[in-house]
Amino acid sequence: MTLSNSSITLGTGGQRKTVFKDFSLNLEPGQITVLLGPSGVGKSTLLRWIAGLLPAATGGVSVPSQRQGFVFQEPRLFPWLTVRHNIKMGLYGLGLTRQQQKNRVDEVLSLVGLTTEAARWPHQLSGGQKQRVSLARGLVRRPDLLLMDEPFSALDPQTRTTLQKSLIAIQEETATTILFVTHDTEEAVRLAHRIIMLAGSPAAITKDLEIHLPHPRSGAHPDFRKDLQTIRAEFDALAGYVI
Numbered sequence: 001m002t003l004s005n006s007s008i009t010l011g012t013g014g015q016r017k018t019v020f021k022d023f024s025l026n027l028e029p030g031q032i033t034v035l036l037g038p039s040g041v042g043k044s045t046l047l048r049w050i051a052g053l054l055p056a057a058t059g060g061v062s063v064p065s066q067r068q069g070f071v072f073q074e075p076r077l078f079p080w081l082t083v084r085h086n087i088k089m090g091l092y093g094l095g096l097t098r099q100q101q102k103n104r105v106d107e108v109l110s111l112v113g114l115t116t117e118a119a120r121w122p123h124q125l126s127g128g129q130k131q132r133v134s135l136a137r138g139l140v141r142r143p144d145l146l147l148m149d150e151p152f153s154a155l156d157p158q159t160r161t162t163l164q165k166s167l168i169a170i171q172e173e174t175a176t177t178i179l180f181v182t183h184d185t186e187e188a189v190r191l192a193h194r195i196i197m198l199a200g201s202p203a204a205i206t207k208d209l210e211i212h213l214p215h216p217r218s219g220a221h222p223d224f225r226k227d228l229q230t231i232r233a234e235f236d237a238l239a240g241y242v243i
């Protein structure tokens with residue numbers, strides 16, 4: 001899946017900033033690709049551009065049409081809808097019958113481990129459960145591409161680790177193509193089949209690394225520590241790269 005743009009410029013007047021120029025990214029289907037880069041390099045902008053969420057004035061060449069899902073840092077659930085109905089919102093516009101919709105929602109409820117919470121309201125859920133609902137809403141469309149923008153960064157470390165494990169299991173079962181943004185090098189090495197590092201202004205790919213460790217990955221394994229060290233060294237070298 002090739003994504004490329006001519007130029008993406010944000011802001012107006014003296015505040016204008018060209019975040020990407022002649023940028024191209026080729027994603028391997030069925031893999032988790034992690035985007036790592038210093039704060040402000042343009043990771044969220046890239047995801048929003050791919051999802052068609054940027055105003056037309058920012059430029060960019062349109063992305064080939066795909067069915068996409070988006071998982072944000074915050075769960076963004078509708079408080080007046082149950083878990084089941086929040087997830088069902090992800091099916092909007094697909095033209096499925098009621099029975100097909102029910103089957104799809106049941107399927108993803110099971111994938112994210114929330115079958116028994118289907119009738120609950122968002123305020124009755126923990127932070128991790130809310131983010132599982134958000135993940136289910138992204139998955140229910142059976143997206144060609146699932147975009148995830150630091151989806152676990154607001155969670156406590158234990159919940160975060162649990163959700164990382166769930167995501168790996170779900171990705172292995174569904175073979176979903178995922179583009180995942182994180183600041184966390186350990187999270188990147190835990191999840192990624194491939195890590196892409198961005199730096200500069202306009203942003204460019206400075207490193208493109210495959211991680212060959214089998215899933216599930218143990219943080220205690222020497223090969224994991226070795227890959228993490230490499231990624232950390234690369235990432236530290238980028239610190240302060242973006243002004």
Ligand SMILES: Nc1ncnc2c1ncn2[C@@H]1O[C@H](COP(=O)(O)OP(=O)(O)OP(=O)(O)O)[C@@H](O)[C@H]1O
Nearest residue numbers: 010011015016017019038039040041042043044045
């Ligand atoms: N409306 C705007 N006008 C001008 N510049 C903007 C505007 N919005 C964002 N920017 C700039 O665009 C760049 C990219 O922002 P973006 O949020 O995509 O970065 P990021 O890599 O996701 O950062 P972080 O990791 O901190 O979330 C930043 O340098 C930011 O200052």
